[in-house]
Amino acid sequence: MIPFLFLFVVSGKSKIKVQLIIGLAVVVAAIIAIIFIVLLVRLKAKSLSSLKSLYFHLTSKNDERVEAFILQYGSLAPKRFSYSDIKKITNSLKDKLGQGGYGSVYKGELADGHIVAVKVLRKSKGDGQDFINEVASISRTSHVNIVTLLGFCYERLKRALIYEFMPNGSLDKFICNQGSLKNHQLAIKTLYEIALGIAQGLEYLHRGCATRILHFDIKPQNILLDANFCPKISDFGQAKLCETRDTIVSMTGARGTCGYIAPEVFCRSFGGVSYKSDVYSYGMMILEMVGGRRKNVNVEVSHSSEMYFPTWLYKQLEKSEKLNLDRIIADEEEEMTRKMIVVSLWCIQTIPSNRPSMSKVLEMLQGSLEALLLPPEPLLSSPAPISLQNSNTTSSVIMQVRPYSDFLYELVQ
Known part of the structure; x- marks a missing residue:
């Protein structure tokens, strides 16, 4: 009888001890999980912040190129349009004239009634160097056999070029x-x-x-x-x-x-x-x-x-x-x-x-x-x-x- 009671007491204490150990383990695991999640969130936020910082650094650098170009050419630089202006000129990009690897070309009309062709570049196209290159190159020209650039749009990844409209298209x-x-x-x-x-x-x-x-x-x-x-x-x-x-x-x-x-x-x-x-x-x-x-x-x-x-x-x-x-x-x-x-x-x-x-x-x-x-x-x-x-x-x-x-x-x- 006595040994049985002793085993019962010992078994009861062991059960409580096991429960305490399990409970403590759960708490520790929860704390570790919380710490891990907090670190992960902070790391992700830091990564996003770094990527965002890099993005703004690159876009700011490209913006600086455009601003430098405008300052360099002064009154000779083509007119700069906002992307909302582009949407208005092309009637929300409705009349597509053609497309290629660079993007798409749309027919548009300026406020003075002048018919134009608007080349809208793909958002993923490079770092903007080709775009700035094209604007800078054509801005230096004035010849009957060189297309006339009337304006451009540069809003980070939104870029467009406005040319004189050519009724007969490409050769x-x-x-x-x-x-x-x-x-x-x-x-x-x-x-x-x-x-x-x-x-x-x-x-x-x-x-x-x-x-x-x-x-x-x-x-x-x-x-x-x-x-x-x-x-x-x-x-x-x-x-x-x-x-x-x-x-x-x-x-x-x-x-x-x-x-x-x-x-x-x-x-x-x-x-x-x-x-x-x-x-x-x-x-x-x-x-x-x-x-x-x-x-x-x-x-x-x-x-x-x-x-x-x-x-x-x-x-x-x-x-x-x-x-x-x-x-x-x-x-x-x-x-x-x-x-x-x-x-x-x-x-x-x-x-x-x-x-x-x-x-x-x-x-x-x-x-x-x-x-x-x-x-x-x-x-x-x-x-x-x-x-x-x-x-x-x-x-x-x-x-x-x-x-x-x-x-x-x-x-x-």
């Missing part, structure tokens, strides 16, 4: 060889005038500005056409400003669009990056304008590349063949077309120093076909210099005695 829709767009093909004379206008615009950027501007993204999508098909160079997001005396510029990474990028831009072993890189892009674009770069040519060759069509065209010119393009070319248009092709073939020479300046491009376009020599064959070989001369039926090709080195020297001046 690419008129030179595409697909579907119903064939009905919108422009006459060779119109294409020639467009090529001439673009060349004048580029020549102005390279030599006419106090600070030389290299565009680095010349392509049909970045050429806008007004009501009279006067071309305007646009989209200066990848442009680089440099002193006029600088021949070679330093760059980190490639700029431009695949198919129009000069070889030296993505591989320095071809030569230094300079204004000649814009010349290459111009040449590739003109070849596309005259009906070519997207065409599949059914001839016996063992390779296919961006240089494929230029090489095929070169062979036609060399053999005095009548041009076989996707368009019907009248006899009076043949010489004009050949001239554009020959000039383009000079522009796309692999070695930058072999390409003409835009001043020389203008001279060649405005000169006679007979005065032009065929350049070395694209990529593959360097044939003897050849001059082009018209016959009564179609242009023929004859050998020219004039030294190639002399002609090349004149080209690069």
Whole structure:
């Protein structure tokens, strides 16, 4: 009986002790959990504060760039609009004209009734450097073949550019060889005038500005056409400003669009990056304008590349063949077309120093076909210099005695 009572007492005390231990453990665990939660909340708050601080530091830095730009240009700086102004101008972004990797373009109307195109950039697009670059570049220009920037908006991640409205949109829709767009093909004379206008615009950027501007993204999508098909160079997001005396510029990474990028831009072993890189892009674009770069040519060759069509065209010119393009070319248009092709073939020479300046491009376009020599064959070989001369039926090709080195020297001046 007594041992049983003793066990009962001992068991009762143990039970109470176990309960106390469990209770104490729960309290300690709760305290630890509370401390952990408090620390976690404080750490998260600190992280958010740090991220917020970093965000405001970066945005403040970008705001400082914009403010510095406005102070630098003073009254010459384009007008700055608020984002609420942008919403009002575009009627809450209703009339979309197009879109791309940069964002979207909307049709709008200023308070004075002026119709404009508003390019609204994506919120996630970079640190704002491309935006500031574009505003700074275009603000330095004043030329009939350069698009006019009327204003801009910069409110942290909300950015927009306001341009003059171009009724005929971009050049690419008129030179595409697909579907119903064939009905919108422009006459060779119109294409020639467009090529001439673009060349004048580029020549102005390279030599006419106090600070030389290299565009680095010349392509049909970045050429806008007004009501009279006067071309305007646009989209200066990848442009680089440099002193006029600088021949070679330093760059980190490639700029431009695949198919129009000069070889030296993505591989320095071809030569230094300079204004000649814009010349290459111009040449590739003109070849596309005259009906070519997207065409599949059914001839016996063992390779296919961006240089494929230029090489095929070169062979036609060399053999005095009548041009076989996707368009019907009248006899009076043949010489004009050949001239554009020959000039383009000079522009796309692999070695930058072999390409003409835009001043020389203008001279060649405005000169006679007979005065032009065929350049070395694209990529593959360097044939003897050849001059082009018209016959009564179609242009023929004859050998020219004039030294190639002399002609090349004149080209690069």
